[in-house]
Amino acid sequence: MKRLAKISIVVIVVAVLALWVSSRWDAWFYNVPEEPYAAASVPDRITLTSGEDFMSERTVSWRCGDSVKPSKLVLASEDLDTVSIEAKGTVVQSRGGLDAFYVASMDSLQAGCCYSYRVETEGYEPSEWHWFKMPDKEQVRRSFLFFGDVQDTLGGNSGQWFAKLYKKYPEVEFWACAGDLIERPIDAYWNYLYESADSILASMPLFNATGNHDYIKSLYRKADPRWKHTFVYPDNGATTAKGISYYVDFPDMRFIVIDTDGLQDAMTLAGCYKWLRSCLREADDKWKVVMYHHPAYSVRKGRNNYLIRNTFVPLFDKYGVDLVLQGHEHGYMRVNGNEGEEKRPVYIVSYMSPKSYKAREPEQGLKVIADTRMYQVVEYDDSKLVFNAYSLDTDSILDHVEMKK
Ligand SMILES: [Fe+2]
Numbered sequence: 424m425k426r427l428a429k430i431s432i433v434v435i436v437v438a439v440l441a442l443w444v445s446s447r448w449d450a451w452f453y454n455v456p457e458e459p460y461a462a463a464s465v466p467d468r469i470t471l472t473s474g475e476d477f478m479s480e481r482t483v484s485w486r487c488g489d490s491v492k493p494s495k496l497v498l499a500s501e502d503l504d505t506v507s508i509e510a511k512g513t514v515v516q517s518r519g520g521l522d523a524f525y526v527a528s529m530d531s532l533q534a535g536c537c538y539s540y541r542v543e544t545e546g547y548e549p550s551e552w553h554w555f556k557m558p559d560k561e562q563v564r565r566s567f568l569f570f571g572d573v574q575d576t577l578g579g580n581s582g583q584w585f586a587k588l589y590k591k592y593p594e595v596e597f598w599a600c601a602g603d604l605i606e607r608p609i610d611a612y613w614n615y616l617y618e619s620a621d622s623i624l625a626s627m628p629l630f631n632a633t634g635n636h637d638y639i640k641s642l643y644r645k646a647d648p649r650w651k652h653t654f655v656y657p658d659n660g661a662t663t664a665k666g667i668s669y670y671v672d673f674p675d676m677r678f679i680v681i682d683t684d685g686l687q688d689a690m691t692l693a694g695c696y697k698w699l700r701s702c703l704r705e706a707d708d709k710w711k712v713v714m715y716h717h718p719a720y721s722v723r724k725g726r727n728n729y730l731i732r733n734t735f736v737p738l739f740d741k742y743g744v745d746l747v748l749q750g751h752e753h754g755y756m757r758v759n760g761n762e763g764e765e766k767r768p769v770y771i772v773s774y775m776s777p778k779s780y781k782a783r784e785p786e787q788g789l790k791v792i793a794d795t796r797m798y799q800v801v802e803y804d805d806s807k808l809v810f811n812a813y814s815l816d817t818d819s820i821l822d823h824v825e826m827k828k
Pocket residue numbers: 572603634635636716750751752
């Protein structure tokens with residue numbers, strides 16, 4: 424009789440497990456197939472990012488053809504002779520085709536100077552001219568724009584949102600996205616992103632984080648191989664997440680980006696923890712802003728990310744992180760940092776995707792805004808940081824935080 428009871432319990436447990444795995448199968452393992460595509464016949468997906476020193480370094484990447492050819496970036500400004508900067512090429516195999524990606528890095532750029540550039544790959548038409556402006560060293564107040572998951576559907580409105588934000592906030596120094604900038608890691612969505620953004624990403628530096636929609640699902644997930652060749656960041660990240668974790672320094676701020684999707688084994692987690700600890704320790708008394716995809720505190724009850732909470736949150740507390748920018752949950756939420764409080768870090772979850780998740784009821788220490796796509800503007804100087812969250816549709820301020828050093 425006892426034996427029968429034991430067997431019955433085992434059968435029930437196995438059946439429940441099987442049902443659970445089958446209900447989660449697509450979420451864990453199914454990848455939308457990628458149609459075969461032809462390589463770019465002109466330089467495209469031109470993307471401006473920054474080196475470690477935001478005040479003097481910029482990096483430009485592009486895609487052209489399917490084999491590496493001699494390539495360069497031609498840089499011009501009013502004060503300098505035109506110079507050519509040799510680009511490094513890499514062939515990247517995706518599920519749908521082959522792409523040659525290029526990157527050209529610029530350093531010693533002059534503060535306050537406006538530069539024009541175009542990119543050239545031998546055997547192809549050169550790109551159009553684009554431009555960027557370096558920040559002024561004397562400027563006291565600086566600002567940037569933050570948004571969470573974009574994940575627009577093909578033919579959606581993100582082009583309209585990007586154009587509006589670019590026009591409305593010309594003074595911001597960069598845009599930051601907490602991952603899931605595209606809906607799926609396939610060529611159609613990559614193309615759609617760059618069609619929507621028009622040429623904004625060639626002029627406005629973008630700090631991006633990896634999200635789960637930037638990963639190819641399998642037993643051991645891998646970031647879309649195009650990601651780190653499209654968004655080329657300083658080589659100062661965790662050794663276990665080179666190119667997808669990084670930091671950028673400003674006169675009064677260190678901006679740190681963590682790849683939370685890659686935390687799938689103990690070694691990667693330990694490498695990331697060690698790197699983050701030294702990053703925060705070395706940031707001295709600058710504002711410390713950290714961005715990643717999976718929120719420590721979820722918009723939906725019961726979905727708090729315990730891995731992040733038990734590994735990184737204690738580091739944020741110990742080393743005085745001021746602001747944590749997160750995505751993934753398709754709702755808006757702020758934890759801590761109620762107006763007038765000095766409790767930090769301030770944790771933000773935000774999104775601008777057409778997909779909304781049902782948010783939980785607000786509790787003490789929580790500000791929750793449901794069914795409202797948002798964007799955020801952060802302004803700071805050496806003593807004060809001001810965070811404002813706006814409705815994407817109406818531009819009205821829906822949340823506000825001020826912090827003093
Ligand atoms: Fe996500």
